[in-house]
Amino acid sequence: MKACGMRVRYCLAAFILLSELASYGQLPQDNFEIRSDVWGTTRQVKVWMPESYLEDDTTSFAVLWVLDAQSETFWQMVCGNLAYLQSKDQIIPCIAVGIVSPDRSYEYSPVHRELADHLQIELMPYIRDHYRTTPLDIVMGHSWAGAFVANTLFSDDSDLFEAYLAISPSLSAIDGRILNQADSVLVAEMKTPKVFYCATGDLGIEEAESIEDMAAMSEICLKYSNPALAWLPSRIEKTDHFSCVAPAMVDGLLSICSRYMASERMVNNWVVETGGEILPLLEIYGKYNGHSFGYWYSPPVSYWGKLADSYLQLEEFITARDLYLFGLQNGDENVVNAFNLALTYEALEDRGNARKHFLRADELLEQQKDQIKESLYRSLKKAVGEKLGE
Known part of the structure; x- marks a missing residue:
């Protein structure tokens, strides 16, 4: 017997992958409403759990906080990718909490803090009480939701999450508020370790603006070289503002998880x-x-x-x-x-x-x-x- 025979090459047909992702997205989910004093109304919440969460009632899981879960197609895309990556041991086991935002323009704006208060005071304690979770919280947002992600990192609310995943974020919005905050925070040295993954495509006007924004953010992060911040910029080639989302999510989770586990990457x-x-x-x-x-x-x-x-x-x-x-x-x-x-x-x-x-x-x-x-x-x-x- 030879020590190693012919190299084995694996090829998964596209239709098989798509069918797997579809079935993963159909795994058990909780959909419920929570009373919010911050908002003065009830808020819809979605929670997705992998099979391993249901099979083992002793293990705790990290939490991926997903903005824009009001879009069911976006939410199912996230859940399907999470399930597939976890089933192949590619990322840290996690559940996903979908944040449903009736008015994303208002909620994600850097000048409004109701969403951060709602998360800190109401939703995060609820999830901790009702689900088995670890201290690792990752937040993910695209476009305007990505602005909320970056703004939270460079604000007094930065300890809401350990890792931040922003896809084509609007970093220069409101006269460069987020970039200015980043400069102020990093010059004084960020004390609590954080991971910041930021990705953009390279096609279309939205991505041209995002590329400029990311270049400005890179300049700030590299200028101060803060050891507490892992800055992970990425360019998803040949994608536009929307086609970059799925590959950036996967790349972002792999990159972030490599900071918390000895991954294959x-x-x-x-x-x-x-x-x-x-x-x-x-x-x-x-x-x-x-x-x-x-x-x-x-x-x-x-x-x-x-x-x-x-x-x-x-x-x-x-x-x-x-x-x-x-x-x-x-x-x-x-x-x-x-x-x-x-x-x-x-x-x-x-x-x-x-x-x-x-x-x-x-x-x-x-x-x-x-x-x-x-x-x-x-x-x-x-x-x-x-x-x-x-």
């Missing part, structure tokens, strides 16, 4: 920087970023094996080895991963460690015999026996 950056030997970085990254950004998510141990499998198929054996070892250090005793780790050592011509892990795979195979398919047991038993010369 982050691992790939390390591979480029180190040539593949990433175990030391894996061991310190959680400790460093958990301290720097105030929150850290540790994915299930099975995550590392899945990620290692990908690098093994790419024949990047040093990286695959380090990922398997990191999973092992965190309690991953899956027989397939143990066998693949042995194959990885064999490919690296480390016969001593290869034999050690083939023996361990043989032990685990017997221990997990009742938990795996009989066909897998037989094929692994035969392969391990051949490797051990039995």
Whole structure:
């Protein structure tokens, strides 16, 4: 048996992806009204939960606060993408809370603060009391809602959220109020760690204005180089004001989550920087970023094996080895991963460690015999026996 056969390439047909997203969007949701003294009326609220939230009643989830949930097509797009990304272990597990705004022009304006008060005093405490949540709150808004996102970050309400995701935001609105606030806040040094992802397309007049606004924001953020602010600008090429929304949301969540977990995107950056030997970085990254950004998510141990499998198929054996070892250090005793780790050592011509892990795979195979398919047991038993010369 070769350490790694032909590279496996995955291709998901568009119609399959679309059908998956449609089914994900139909997962259970709560729709209810909450009495608001701030607004002097009742407010509609939407809450979406992934399957994992319903399957495990002990785990808490981050919260993505979604502006413009009054648009059902926009809301369903968000929920579908969230479900798909979480099902593939791409982002931190989260629920979504949809904020329904009857008058978005008024509510998102930087000169009005009712929405911030409503969130802080009424809606966020309600969600905390009725859903299992972690201290990680991410807010997402597009266009005028993106102005609310940026304005909140550079205001006295900045601690409402830990991470801010703005898509084509109107940063120069009201005579550059948001840009001026950013300059004032950053020159005095932001004390609480925040992540600010900001994206725009590159087609059409709206995006031409957004590009100018983002350039101005980048100049401010880079001028003061505040260590408490992770400024993550992005350009979604060949998209306009509306077609950039879905890809920017996905890119934004991946970028933001990389600040709170050792994601595949982050691992790939390390591979480029180190040539593949990433175990030391894996061991310190959680400790460093958990301290720097105030929150850290540790994915299930099975995550590392899945990620290692990908690098093994790419024949990047040093990286695959380090990922398997990191999973092992965190309690991953899956027989397939143990066998693949042995194959990885064999490919690296480390016969001593290869034999050690083939023996361990043989032990685990017997221990997990009742938990795996009989066909897998037989094929692994035969392969391990051949490797051990039995």
